[in-house]
Every structure is written in structure tokens, then in C-alpha cells.
Amino acid sequence: MQPTSNANQRIARISAHLHPSNLRMEGRCSSLMGANCRAKGGAPGFKVAILGAAGGIGQPLAMLIKMNPLVSVLHLYDVVNTPGVTADISHMDTGAVVRGFLGQQQLEDALIGMDLVIIPAGVPRKPGMTRDDLFNINAGIVKTLCEAIAKCCPKAIVNVISNPVNSTVPIAAEVFKRAGTYDPKILLGVTMLDVVRANTFVAEVLGLDPRDVDVPVVGGHAGVTILPLLSQVKPPCAFTPKEVDYLTNRIQNGGTEVVEAKAGAGSATLSMAYAAVKFADACLRGLRGDAGIIQCAYVGSQVIELPFFASKVRLGRNGIEEIFPLGPLNEYERDGLEKAKKELAESIQKGISFVRK
Numbered sequence: 233m234q235p236t237s238n239a240n241q242r243i244a245r246i247s248a249h250l251h252p253s254n255l256r257m258e259g260r261c262s263s264l265m266g267a268n269c270r271a272k273g274g275a276p277g278f279k280v281a282i283l284g285a286a287g288g289i290g291q292p293l294a295m296l297i298k299m300n301p302l303v304s305v306l307h308l309y310d311v312v313n314t315p316g317v318t319a320d321i322s323h324m325d326t327g328a329v330v331r332g333f334l335g336q337q338q339l340e341d342a343l344i345g346m347d348l349v350i351i352p353a354g355v356p357r358k359p360g361m362t363r364d365d366l367f368n369i370n371a372g373i374v375k376t377l378c379e380a381i382a383k384c385c386p387k388a389i390v391n392v393i394s395n396p397v398n399s400t401v402p403i404a405a406e407v408f409k410r411a412g413t414y415d416p417k418i419l420l421g422v423t424m425l426d427v428v429r430a431n432t433f434v435a436e437v438l439g440l441d442p443r444d445v446d447v448p449v450v451g452g453h454a455g456v457t458i459l460p461l462l463s464q465v466k467p468p469c470a471f472t473p474k475e476v477d478y479l480t481n482r483i484q485n486g487g488t489e490v491v492e493a494k495a496g497a498g499s500a501t502l503s504m505a506y507a508a509v510k511f512a513d514a515c516l517r518g519l520r521g522d523a524g525i526i527q528c529a530y531v532g533s534q535v536i537e538l539p540f541f542a543s544k545v546r547l548g549r550n551g552i553e554e555i556f557p558l559g560p561l562n563e564y565e566r567d568g569l570e571k572a573k574k575e576l577a578e579s580i581q582k583g584i585s586f587v588r589k
């Protein structure tokens with residue numbers, strides 16, 4: 233049967249609206265784009281925003297979050313290139329509705345109503361740099377983004393990826409304190425990549441499948457502050473002193489290994505996106521009320537005398553429900569902890585002073 237002329241007109245109108253130049257971005261949306269004509273985020277599920285969504289981590293992270301069945305709405309914010317990333321990701325036939333937001337003037341729209349905000353915005357390292365060398369640029373970026381979070385979605389869980397995590401999490405906490413919205417249960421520095429690496433490297437040494445290995449990694453997310461607790465690996469196992477040295481060094485320098493291999497083209501992006509979505513999924517399952525969700529994260533803490541520390545936490549409906557003590561450490565780990573504390577204390581203070589100055 234031939235379509236009627238009305239139907240022809242409707243198809244022509246829809247085709248015109250679906251032209252890439254009309255793809256929906258906040259502030260220049262087309263009335264017939266997918267995000268407008270379908271679920272509008274009304275479907276059950278969580279609303280997630282990625283800030284820095286067009287970057288090396290942001291893009292694969294956006295793709296993986298779009299694949300997560302717990303997510304109904306995905307907001308992609310960046311200062312560049314979100315129209316293209318949004319158009320691309322929005323064609324995936326998974327449930328989440330994707331919306332793009334470009335530039336500072338659309339930041340607040342990107343954040344309103346969000347349950348989880350993931351921040352991979354900021355510059356990455358080049359060979360020869362430490363994560364702390366990123367402070368001067370990334371501290372200001374994280375501060376500005378957190379000011380908007382405090383205003384638009386103060387109850388959202390915040391996952392901070394931007395380096396130096398040891399300082400950017402204290403920066404976020406100070407911003408939220410100033411705004412009167414600080415809740416340590418919902419601010420988490422993402423150290424999941426250290427755990428992912430530790431599981432992989434330990435599994436290699438033991439000849440196991442990495443999915444069967446669980447290595448707690450505590451402390452922080454830079455060099456000696458990354459403290460794998462090899463005495464607490466599951467399944468229980470013993471390492472020779474040589475293996476302990478090898479594994480500790482490799483886990484502490486995993487980021488540098490990637491930075492050097494990329495030779496100036498940035499730092500870990502794909503493994504980080506994998507780790508970030510693994511962590512985000514744990515946060516969302518916790519919010520949903522699933523029991524027994526335990527991950528390592530860098531959080532406001534009283535586990536040791538420092539105000540921020542990475543350790544195992546139990547995630548639930550309110551974010552962090554419980555922070556676990558370190559458990560028994562061997563002499564090697566106690567020495568490592570002392571070294572970690574010194575550097576961590578300086579990084580934390582640097583972050584706090586940046587906001588208070």
C-alpha cells in the first residue's frame with residue numbers, strides 16, 4: 233500500500249529532524265529527537281551524569297554506562313565535543329536516554345535531578361610528570377564542577393576520577409562544606425583501577441583467573457600511597473618476598489606504566505573506563521538496596537588519623553554505609569602505610585588549602 237500524502241509529509245518532517253545537524257543538545261533541541269519523543273527519563277532507573285564526557289575516559293565510560301540496565305538517563309557534559317559523542321552514543325539500542333550538554337552555561341542543566349555524578353574532567357599526565365603536577369589545572373576544574381553539584385544535585389553520589397585524586401577529593405569536600413551540603417557518605421574518590429590492576433597482576437603471578445582474585449588496595453591513588461594488602465588477598469595465598477616486592481611496585485606504578493607506553497598521548501583511559509563503570513555499577517546497586525556491595529574507595533574516613541583514606545567500604549541506599557578497618561597488616565604493609573601517610577597528609581592539606589585560600 234502507498235503511504236498517504238499525510239504520512240509522506242510526516243516521514244519527510246521526521247527525516248529532516250533526524251538529520252545530524254538537528255541532534256538534540258540542551259539549548260538547541262529538536263522537538264522530535266529521541267530524548268524528546270520517548271521515555272524522557274520517566275522509565276525506572278537511575279540518572280547519571282558524566283562531567284568530562286568527551287575525553288579519553290569520558291567516551292568509553294559513556295558507552296559502558298549506556299549499556300548499564302540500571303541507568304535510565306545519561307547526561308554527557310564537557311566543554312568540547314559533546315554533540316558528536318552524544319549523537320554517537322544515543323544510537324545504541326539500550327534503555328538509557330542520552331542528552332548532551334556543552335560548555336559552562338549548560339552545566340547546571342546537566343546536573344539537575346542526577347543520582348550519580350562521575351567526574352573524569354581534567355588533564356592527564358605525560359611521561360615524567362607526577363599526578364600532583366596536574367594539580368594547578370585540575371584543582372580549579374573540580375572545584376567549579378563541585379560548586380555546580382552543590383547547587384543542582386547536592387544529594388547525588390559523586391565519583392571523583394580527576395587527578396590528583398588524593399587532593400581533588402578533599403577539594404570536593406571543602407566545596408561541599410562551604411555550600412553546607414557535605415555528606416561524606418556520598419563523596420568517593422575512584423581508586424578502583426588500582427584494585428583492577430592488583431587483581432590482574434596477582435592473578436598473573438598465581439596463575440589464576442583475575443575474576444577469582446580480590447586484592448584490597450588502601451591508602452590513596454598515587455605512587456607510595458597506593459598500598460595493596462597482599463596479606464589479605466582472596467583466595468588466601470602466600471607470596472615470596474620477591475613476589476611481594478614485584479607486585480607492590482607494579483601496582484603502585486601501573487599508571488606510570490601506561491603513561492610511558494602511551495608516550496605523550498595521555499594516561500589510562502580504557503582500563504579506567506572499565507574500572508569507573510564497575511565502581512559506578514556498585515554505587516547504583518547499593519542505591520537500589522542490594523546487600524553486600526563492598527569496594528575500595530578514597531573517602532572521608534576515621535580509619536587512621538588522616539581525614540581521607542582509601543579502604544574497603546560497604547555501599548548501600550545512602551552511599552557509604554560502613555567503612556571497614558584495615559585488618560591485620562604484616563611488617564611490610566605497616567612500613568608501606570607509614571610512607572603512604574606522609575605523602576597523603578601533604579596532598580590532603582594541599583587540596584583543603586586550595587579551597588580555603
Ligand SMILES: NC(=O)c1ccc[n+]([C@@H]2O[C@H](COP(=O)([O-])OP(=O)(O)OC[C@H]3O[C@@H](n4cnc5c(N)ncnc54)[C@H](O)[C@@H]3O)[C@@H](O)[C@H]2O)c1
Pocket residue numbers: 283284285286287288289290309310311312352353354355356357366370373377392393394395396397422423424425426453498499500501504
Ligand atoms: N582515578 C584514576 O584512577 C584515574 C585513572 C586515569 C585517569 N585519571 C584522571 O582522569 C582525568 C581525565 O583523563 P583523560 O585521559 O580522560 O583526559 P582527556 O584529556 O582525554 O579528557 C579530559 C576531558 O575533560 C574535559 N574538560 C576539561 N575541562 C573541563 C571542565 N571544566 N568541565 C568539563 N570537562 C572538562 C576535556 O575537554 C576532555 O574532554 C585526568 O586528570 C587523569 O589523570 C584518573
Ligand SMILES: O=C(O)C[C@H](O)C(=O)O
Pocket residue numbers: 356357363395425453486487488490491499500
Ligand atoms: O597514572 C595516571 O596519571 C592516571 C591514573 O591515575 C592511573 O592510575 O592510571
